[in-house]
Amino acid sequence: MSFKHNGVDIEDTFAEGFSMWGSRIIITAASKKWANTAATAMSGFATSVIACDCEAGIEAELKPGETPDGRPGTAVMVYGFSKGKLSESLLGRMGQCVLTCPSTAVFNGLPEAEADEMLDIGKSLRFFGDGFQVKMRMGDGWQQRRRFWRIPVMEGEFLVEEKIGAKKAVAGGNFLIMGENQDATLRAAEASIEAIHRVPGVVTPFPGGLCRSGSKVGSTYKFLKASTNTPFCPSIKNSVKGSKVPEGANSVIEVVINGLNEASVKKAMGFGVDAATWVPGVRWITAVNFDGKLGKFKMGLRDSLEAI
Amino acid sequence: MNKLVLTPRGFSSIPLEADVISPDVFAGKTVKEIRELKIHYGNREVEMSEYIHVQGKVAETPEEQRIVIDGDARHIKYIGRGMTAGRIVVQGDAGMHTGSQMEGGDITVAGNVGDWAGAEMKGGLIRVLGDAGNLLGAAYRGSSEGMTGGCILVKGRVGSETGSFMRRGMLVVEGDTGPFTGVHMNGGEVLVFGRLGKRAGAQAKGNGGFIASFGGAEEILPTYVYEATITPNFMRLYLMQLAGNLGIERAAGFIGAPLKRYRGDMAVGGSSEILVAEKVDA
Numbered sequence: 001m002s003f004k005h006n007g008v009d010i011e012d013t014f015a016e017g018f019s020m021w022g023s024r025i026i027i028t029a030a031s032k033k034w035a036n037t038a039a040t041a042m043s044g045f046a047t048s049v050i051a052c053d054c055e056a057g058i059e060a061e062l063k064p065g066e067t068p069d070g071r072p073g074t075a076v077m078v079y080g081f082s083k084g085k086l087s088e089s090l091l092g093r094m095g096q097c098v099l100t101c102p103s104t105a106v107f108n109g110l111p112e113a114e115a116d117e118m119l120d121i122g123k124s125l126r127f128f129g130d131g132f133q134v135k136m137r138m139g140d141g142w143q144q145r146r147r148f149w150r151i152p153v154m155e156g157e158f159l160v161e162e163k164i165g166a167k168k169a170v171a172g173g174n175f176l177i178m179g180e181n182q183d184a185t186l187r188a189a190e191a192s193i194e195a196i197h198r199v200p201g202v203v204t205p206f207p208g209g210l211c212r213s214g215s216k217v218g219s220t221y222k223f224l225k226a227s228t229n230t231p232f233c234p235s236i237k238n239s240v241k242g243s244k245v246p247e248g249a250n251s252v253i254e255v256v257i258n259g260l261n262e263a264s265v266k267k268a269m270g271f272g273v274d275a276a277t278w279v280p281g282v283r284w285i286t287a288v289n290f291d292g293k294l295g296k297f298k299m300g301l302r303d304s305l306e307a308i
Numbered sequence: 309m310n311k312l313v314l315t316p317r318g319f320s321s322i323p324l325e326a327d328v329i330s331p332d333v334f335a336g337k338t339v340k341e342i343r344e345l346k347i348h349y350g351n352r353e354v355e356m357s358e359y360i361h362v363q364g365k366v367a368e369t370p371e372e373q374r375i376v377i378d379g380d381a382r383h384i385k386y387i388g389r390g391m392t393a394g395r396i397v398v399q400g401d402a403g404m405h406t407g408s409q410m411e412g413g414d415i416t417v418a419g420n421v422g423d424w425a426g427a428e429m430k431g432g433l434i435r436v437l438g439d440a441g442n443l444l445g446a447a448y449r450g451s452s453e454g455m456t457g458g459c460i461l462v463k464g465r466v467g468s469e470t471g472s473f474m475r476r477g478m479l480v481v482e483g484d485t486g487p488f489t490g491v492h493m494n495g496g497e498v499l500v501f502g503r504l505g506k507r508a509g510a511q512a513k514g515n516g517g518f519i520a521s522f523g524g525a526e527e528i529l530p531t532y533v534y535e536a537t538i539t540p541n542f543m544r545l546y547l548m549q550l551a552g553n554l555g556i557e558r559a560a561g562f563i564g565a566p567l568k569r570y571r572g573d574m575a576v577g578g579s580s581e582i583l584v585a586e587k588v589d590a
Binding site for chain 2: 070071134136140143150157
């Protein structure tokens with residue numbers, strides 16, 4: 001079953017999302033360049049929990065007026081399979097990639113009111129101060145109470161918020177763009193990513209937001225838990241049983257979306273699918289699911305387009 | 309908010325102790341009941357109406373109660389003592405102990421305020437548009453903790469021992485401070501835009517507390533060690549808050565300004581800080 005959107009066939013199916021713990025931090029720095037540098041380093045090697053400790057990505061660049069300290073900032077989201085895993089990833093990545101980066105500071109980007117848990121990340125990082133760290137208190141008794149740690153570093157001081165908000169979030173929002181050639185498919189996927197990043201509260205953890213090597217569970221090799229998604233590989237579509245690549249499609253790129261809630265992920269999928277359909281050469285768009293066996297979130301492509 | 313107007317019936321050289329002037333006490337009462345509340349005139353207990361005229365509307369809850377003191381109240385002590393919510397506006401001077409031990413709500417004094425204002429304050433906001441006396445936000449004698457929360461803003465100057473034994477909360481003085489600002493301080497923030505008086509931070513222990521002066525300092529105690537001149541990012545948060553939310557526009561001029569950092573008081577093994585702006589004409 002399929003339906004047409006802007007003349008492109010969209011399979012009437014759904015992306016199967018699953019639950020992960022998500023967090024959002026705001027990295028600020030002396031310039032946009034350094035905020036982005038820290039954010040890029042922190043969200044590196046975090047495409048998929050298949051082989052990474054977490055999934056992470058840059059949500060948005062923030063103008064000085066949008067950050068707590070009035071400097072340029074970048075919002076980063078990190079997703080882990082449990083609170084513990086998420087804490088470990090945040091601590092390691094903030095410690096190695098942000099604390100080390102000149103002029104940066106870290107603020108919680110998920111307010112306590114919206115979070116399910118507050119993780120003691122800054123509180124743990126403080127020990128780097130070797131006893132010279134300073135607790136900073138704001139708002140006691142008259143405003144919202146906030147806690148930070150000031151850690152002396154060679155360059156000056158690293159400021160980090162004591163607690164980082166985390167909540168049960170949604171991972172695995174996805175859709176596949178199938179085009180008549182690599183060029184058209186890549187251009188369509190790029191258009192999707194640009195559109196998706198207009199939606200707050202979501203990230204696309206793969207390189208540039210795109211995954212050209214989607215995987216299926218298992219392999220012919222016993223030692224490998226995931227392998228190339230053969231039904232969606234055009235170069236073997238007539239050799240593999242049950243290929244899902246339609247006639248005329250010669251390249252497939254997957255867009256994977258994680259978000260703080262189902263509605264955001266669904267909306268991002270809608271914007272992404274819509275943007276892709278405007279690019280000439282796109283033949284077919286579908287989504288990956290496991291018949292409801294993987295996760296509890298069923299985000300239909302039709303619903304996602306209706307959500308925008 | 310329901311507005312209740314209190315008009316002092318002239319100035320008295322004998323002080324009135326009126327800790328009943330509080331939204332917490334007034335809320336839920338009738339105007340007649342409020343007029344009959346007991347206050348102290350010297351060593352004599354009297355009904356409030358004898359010295360203060362009361363009229364207006366009373367709210368059911370303290371949050372909804374606004375009290376306006378219309379006139380000279382510099383002889384009235386303990387205005388808003390221990391209040392938890394609501395608003396008090398004094399349209400002149402206010403006496404000693406104004407807002408002492410208050411826990412919430414806000415007090416605005418259009419004129420000057422006497423000694424011990426905001427002493428042992430726990431929460432809320434006190435805004436003084438004139439000068440404040442000695443021991444602003446301080447601990448009462450024998451107590452080990454002064455302010456433990458809340459915010460006090462003074463447009464003018466303050467006397468000695470401002471923020472003594474301060475533990476948490478924020479004190480902002482736009483004018484000069486007297487001697488011993490932040491004496492025995494063990495947390496909290498004191499931000500001074502005038503000149504910081506002598507012996508500031510004496511016996512301060514630290515606990516995240518600091519004194520920042522943007523108008524220079526009379527002296528820095530020899531028991532404070534100069535560390536470096538830095539532009540700490542954390543100060544941006546305070547200055548943005550002062551400029552953006554509390555109407556202290558001059559604070560914006562110091563965002564990103566270099567500060568000389570002194571650490572002490574070494575006499576008590578302290579790790580408190582005094583930060584002095586390198587340039588005072590920002």
